[in-house]
Every structure is written in C-alpha cells, then in structure tokens.
Amino acid sequence: MTEHVLHIAKLNNNCPVCYTTDGLEISFTQNEKETRFYNKADKAISETIYCHTCKNVIYPVDWNSDIERIYDYHKKQVTPINSMFKPKPILYLSILIVVIILAGLVYILGAS
Ligand SMILES: [Zn+2]
Secondary structure (H helix, E strand, C coil), X not given: CEEEEEEEEECCCCCCCCCCCCCEEEEEEEEEXXXXXXXXXXXXXXXXXXXXXXCEEECHHHXXXXXXXXXXXXXXXXXXXXXXXXXXXXXXXXXXXXXXXXXXXXXXXXXX
C-alpha cells in the first residue's frame, strides 16, 4: 500500500487544542494498492489536520468555522489520483502466456 500525499499546506489558524497559530498543517492523502500485477488507488481521500506544536491530530469535531473554511479552500486544490484499475505489463504477459498454452492445448487435442 502506497500513501500518496496529494496536497499539504501549513495553516495560520488557531489550533483548537493549544491555541498557537503556527502549528497546524492540513494534508490530503490517498492510498494506492500495489500488487505484482496491477495498481489500484482508493477512491477515498483522507484528510488530516495535525498540529505540530501540541502533536495532536485535530479531528473534525474540534474544527471551528475558520478551519472549516480553510479546509474547503484546500480541498478544492486537491486532484485525486485516478482510481481506475491500472494493470502492469506483467499482467498482459501472463494473459498472453495463458492464451498461448490454451491455444497449444487446443491444437494438440484437435490433432489427435
Ligand atoms: Zn496545537
């Protein structure tokens, strides 16, 4: 699982926990599952507001209207990763090998 950071920004808002104005940081992340054969990103984007001063994650219940406003502003700048199924070349190669084996079997069975 790879975590992609889509957008990260420092906020000048007051931290609802320790009230400093220089500790908050908002980040938007999206997980992408990576297997040997394909990549597939989650549709869901997780957003976190973290205060570096008091080392707390600020959960939405603690957000004030200023934080909500800045959250909306930053959310608009986030471009999600395409969550389409992304096959790797080895997947096509594996399919090709299976097809060749099947074709070979059909040929052998047909010839006998
Ligand atoms: Zn804080």
